[in-house]
Amino acid sequence: MAHFLRIRPTRPASAALFRTLCVTLWLLFSVHLGYGQDLSAIGKAKPLKVTGGLTTNHIAYGASSNAGRRDPYSFFFSGNVNFDLYGWSVPLSFTYSNQQSSFQQPFNQYGIRPTYKWATGYLGYNSLTFSPYTLNGHIFYGxxxxxxxxxxxxxxxxYGRFQQSVPVDTLSGAENIPAFRRMGYGLKMGVQKDRDFVDLILFRARDQVRSLPYVPDTMEVLPEENLVLSLNAGKALLGKLLLTAEFATSAMARDLRSEKDSMSKPGLFRYTGRLYTPNNSSAYYNAFKSGLTYNGGSFTAGLGYERIDPEYRTLGAYYFNNDVENITVNAxxxxxxxxxSLAAxxxxxxxxxxNQNASNLRRLVGSINAGIVPSEALNVNVTYSNFQSFTRIRSQFERINQLTPYDFLDTLDYVQVSQTANANVSYQLGKGESAQMLNGSLSYNQSDDRQGGQNTFSYFYNASTGYSRTFKPLQLQVTASLNGSWSKMSGVASWxxxxxxxxxxxxxAKKLRSTAAFSFNQSYTGSQPGGRILNARLTGSYRLAKKHNxxxxxxxxxxxxxxxxxxxxHEVTANLGYAYQF
Structure with missing residues (x-):
């Protein structure tokens, strides 16, 4: 049940206090996650701006026999309104139809980001990113x-709460995933001059064991603690080179209730003091990324290397891609x-x-892009990419029965090769009152799967060409196009x-616009006709006073x-719509 509080000033002297209270309540409750407020705009910009719109659509549908694919009649109403007060935004929206309805408002998770010159504050629900291997976009309340x-x-x-406690639901019978309350803090200090920079990052998060009184052991939900240290640096060399590198190390205690480990902490964690206390469930992971780029004006090149340990993760991100090594070259x-223009x-x-997994996966990726603009009228773009992966599955029996390093070399090897090529050409035949455009495109894709001496191929071609002409005195545009595709999978061709x-x-005066279109498609599977589809479309739109459509x-x-x-x-679909913007 909603409760409403009415505030009414009883004396003229209280009018100023009443206005102050209203503004204060607005600032406290009319904010939400993802909006920033520039405090320097106060007194300069318009205090309050209200924008929004309303849309309605009515759809009628009819079909022959029993081919109806939707309801005979359906309607939709949707609207939105946004209140903006010196950068504080409150968006509200609703949707209603004879199928479903919804209402959205921002007050479930709210946060503000006031900004004044070179300082930005974060209050409520927000997210920050330090680096890909430490704190990376995790929402916190603080x-x-x-x-x-x-x-x-x-x-x-x-500083704030990164996870709210969720108790075990033993009454409703619904399966929920319990969670411990997680608090954390982070610090990033950096020095930067031109392209040279050094960043020191510390992030720590710890679950509160007492925030969850009971968790069944079968759910495997454990209280965790994490401390991450990172060094990120870059150095410009010889004016045109830039060397960057980041090293991050993560200490993860998977169960805070485990006994303390008397062994000394490894690496940088020996200098963290009481920030992290290892126990028998502690594990340590590293991540490293470096890059060297050259910028010579019309020529650029780059070399990158990345290595992330297996099971690397932190409590400051939702997902990590670990157990991977990447090497990249680009120019x-x-x-x-x-x-x-050329790019590779x-x-x-x-x-x-x-070497702990039962299978190995190696991928090779290459691509090249060429753009040619010999004149203002002609534009050509060509791309080619090649993707190759090699998977080797190693069973337990292979390891047990292997006598020499050369045994079982061809057992359960799987190779996948994919090639893609695209070409697009556009040519402008003329300008002025009778502009013409001719364009064409061609795409090719091939996939090759190889396993146990057997190959499976699939091919796909797609081609299209089009012509358009604009008659400006008549405000008329005419287009014609031809599309075709051909594919072959498992030895069966279709087009x-x-x-x-x-x-x-x-x-x-361009307030009313009408469009008519007709298309036809014929398909074949092998030498047998599959079917044909005819489509005719007629549309019209009218704009009134820039706000009504x-x-x-x-x-x-x-x-x-x-x-x-x-x-x-056969089917017919008609749609009548109206939109209003303010």
């Missing part, structure tokens, strides 16, 4: 500050005064870095092709098929 004053020093700090260049990328990835014709024209559309679809398992049908 407070934070980000300081970037003029000069070389920068600082970011936060771009421009030739002939920028008329030709090559990469290698492998997992099972410590489909068909044309499309369309015309659109503006009336009443009316639209009407009608679509007729006819499908005929000779396939026994599919039935042909």
């Amino acid at each position: 407070a934070g500050v980000e300081l970037a004053p003029p000069g070389i020093f920068k600082l970011t700090a936060l 771009t260049t421009q030739l002939f005064a920028g008329k030709v 990328n090559v990469g290698s990835q492998r997992n099972n870095l410590q 489909q092709a068909g044309p499309t014709l369309a015309a659109s024209r503006d009336f009443l 009316f639209n009407l559309s009608t679509v007729w679809l006819s499908r005929r098929t000779k396939v026994p398992v599919a039935n042909g049908f």
Whole structure:
């Protein structure tokens, strides 16, 4: 049940206090996650702005025989309104139809990000990112500050709740996942001058064991603790080179209730004092990433290396891609005064870095892109990519029965190769009152799966060409296109092709726009016809006073098929809509 509180001033002297209270309540409750407030705009910008809109659509549908694919009539109403007070935004929206309804408001999770010059504050629900291997976009409820004053020093700090306690539901019978309350804090200190920088990162999160009185052992929900240390640095060399590197190490206690470990802490954690106390469930992981880039103006190149230990994770991110090693090389260049652009990328990835898994996976990826603009009228773009993966499955019996390193070399090897090529060409035939455009595209994809001496191939081709012409005095545009595709999978070939014709024209000083389109598609499987589809569409839209928009559309679809398992049908769909913006 909702309760409402009415506040009414009883004396003229209390009017100022009443207005102050209203503004205070607005600032406290009319904010939500994801909005920032620039305090320097107070007194300069418009105090309150209200924007929004209302949309309604009514759809009528009819079909032959029993081919109805939707209700004969349906309607939709939707609206939104946004209140903006000096950067504080409160968006409200609703949707209602004869199928479902919904209402959205921002007060379940709210947060503010007030900004004044070089300082930004975080209050309520917010998210921050230190680096990909430490704190990376995790939502927290608390407070934070980000300081970037003029000069070389920068600082970011936060403290708050990263996970709310969720007790075990033993009454309703619903299966829920319990969770301990998790508190955490982080600090990032950096120095930057031009392209040279050094960042020191510390992040710590710890579950509160007493926040959850009971958890069944079968659920395997354990209270955890995590401390992450990271060093991120970059150095410009010889003016055109930039060397960057980040090293992160994570200490993870999987069960705070385990006995303390008397062994000394490894690596950097020996200097953390009471920030982290190891126990018998503690584990330590490392992540490293480096890159070298060269920027020579018309030519750029880069080399990257990344290695993430198996099971690497922190409590400051929702997901980590671990047990992986990546090597990448890329280059771009421009030739002939920028008329030709070339870009190439090559990469290698492998997992099972410590040989603990039953299978190994290695991927090789390469791509090249070429853009050619010989004149203002002609534009050509060509791309090619190759993806190759090699998987080797190692069973327990292979390890037991292996006598020499050369046994079982070809057992359960799986290779997958995928190639993709695309070409797009556009040519402008003329300008002025009768502009014309001719375009064409071609794409090719091949997939090859190899296992145990057997190969499985699949091919796919797609081609399209189009022509458009604009008659500006008549405010008329006419387009014609032809599309076709051919594929072959498991030895069976299929193809489909068909044309499309369309015309659109503006009336009443471009307030009324009408469009008519017709398309036809014929498909074949092998030498047998599969079916044909005809589609006719007529649409019209009218804009009134820049805030009102009316639209009407009608679509007729006819499908005929000779396939026994599919039935042909005819259907008509009409849509009447109205939209209002304020």
